[in-house]
Amino acid sequence: MHSEAQPAARTPLWRNAQYRRWFAADTAAAMGMAMKSFAISLVAFSLTQSLALSGWLGTATMIASQGAGIFGGTVVDRHDRRTLIIINALCGMALWGLAFALLALNLLNFAAFAVITVVASTINGLLQGATNAMLRSIIPTEQYPKAQSLNQGRDSVISLAGSPLGGVLYTFAPWLPFAVSSLMYALSGASATRLADTGNGDHGDNGEPPAAHGSFLADFAAGWRWTLRRRTLLTLTAIASLVNLGINGIFATVNLHLVGTHVDAVRIGLVEMAMGAGTLLGALIAAKVADRMPLGTGMVVVSTVALATLAPMLFSDGYAVVLVCALLVSVPIPVVNSLIMGFVFAKVPSDMQGRAGSALGLLCMLPALFCSAIAGSLLPLVGFGATIGLFLAVLAVNVAIVLAKPTVRSLPAADRWDEVTL
Known part of the structure; x- marks a missing residue:
């Protein structure tokens, strides 16, 4: 067996x-x-x-x-x-x-x-x-x-x-x-x-x-203690949380804007379908390159592509612009998800997989839980462009962090992950 x-x-x-x-x-x-x-x-x-x-x-x-x-x-x-x-x-x-x-x-x-x-x-x-x-x-x-x-x-x-x-x-x-x-x-x-x-x-x-x-609480605390002491994992988690906040915030803004301007439900649903199509294309690419692409390269790509592909919405809320942005921004996400999750899979001990996974997942998604509230509060006050601009600023900060961190940019491909210290 x-x-x-x-x-x-x-x-x-x-x-x-x-x-x-x-x-x-x-x-x-x-x-x-x-x-x-x-x-x-x-x-x-x-x-x-x-x-x-x-x-x-x-x-x-x-x-x-x-x-x-x-x-x-x-x-x-x-x-x-x-x-x-x-x-x-x-x-x-x-x-x-x-x-x-x-x-x-x-x-x-x-x-x-x-x-x-x-x-x-x-x-x-x-x-x-x-x-x-x-x-x-x-x-x-x-x-x-x-x-x-x-x-x-x-x-x-x-x-x-x-x-x-x-x-x-x-x-x-x-x-x-x-x-x-x-x-x-x-x-x-x-x-x-x-x-x-x-x-x-x-x-x-x-x-x-x-x-x-040990006891449940002792194991729970040990999981968080182990996770919070791994600087490389925490850096990757911080980058992922900023990307999640920026992208999810922009599309929460888009969704509320379309609802508020009385766009019909079918056209609103097509935005999600465009993202799904981009994710499917990205998954096909990931199947070919994820085991060979350096993790650091993937982090740079997803950060810069997210900022570049969503920037047009700062200047236009046109429906065609939204659809194209939704499609393009989704393409690199499966590649990077495969790399990050593979890295965690490889580096986290077997008996810590569940605890580290839940801790990292919570840290990655916690800021994004407030996207709809932020977008819904800002849209009536400052409008579509300014609300989009706020979330684009989050993505810009993330790009600066990634480019300024040689320890992130130099993370290797899967065949050399055993050389990396968490």
Whole structure:
């Protein structure tokens, strides 16, 4: 079993049976999430006829997921990761199956729907890190950038197709997206049961028994302590958080501006589709270059491209300009995501994968959580151009940081990551 969990570097990904099972489980879960996500706001509004309540439900689910994710990494590192993947899938199947059944029987009210949604988001936030953490025991380090690029390409396809398919299902019956979501989670759990039991990853590299854990709080604190002492990781995290803040802030501004100027929903949706198309193109590129491109080069590219491709919106809010910018800015993101996540995968010890991943994920995304609030507050006061200018300034500061940091620019490609000190 050990030889299957740690295939030789020369073994192609798709010839690794463990990876194929892992990919099937992860893909089914991603499809399940896409199906139910589209329908949540529509069902919430149909139950309440209140945009405010529908919006607050979306906010509550994000808070629940992010809040649970803070502790999720510690849970992932303390328990068998295959078991956690299966539990997450079973909970998704049960909760969204319950939503489907209550809705189909006309027994669903907003309070029950809110409880189902928030509980499902909390469980998913707590356990979802087990999937990526388990990869450490399935594929060798040098294959991770390619695996991540494949994941991002798949996610782009699901993102492009998810909303239209969810809309078609919802048109037939409001409960149908939840029924399909429940089925997808069931398939995810069934695929995960065929994964080899690799424990919490502590013995994935050397076959030794896992180290004894302390208390939950001690492990939680140890994860943050370990992460906050790694200067290279923190520098990469700071750069990623600025890129996330700048890009997400600009497109939150674009979305609110289009809504405020009464652009129809189809054209607003095309902006997200343009970003999905750019991400898919980037994922195809990442599959070819991610295992050879130096990480430092990728950081310079994504930082400068983000600033350059979004700068035209400082001068024009034309719809065609917005679409082109959305397409172009998304292309390098999968390449850099593959490099950063591969670097973390390679450099973080197996028994710290979950905790480091949740800590770094929170630090990367925390500023971006406030993008909509910032954009919504500034747009009525200073207008579109000035609000865009603020977020472009964030991206400009990021470019200056990247160019001023030789330790970032010199980060090598995957075959030399063992030479880098965190």
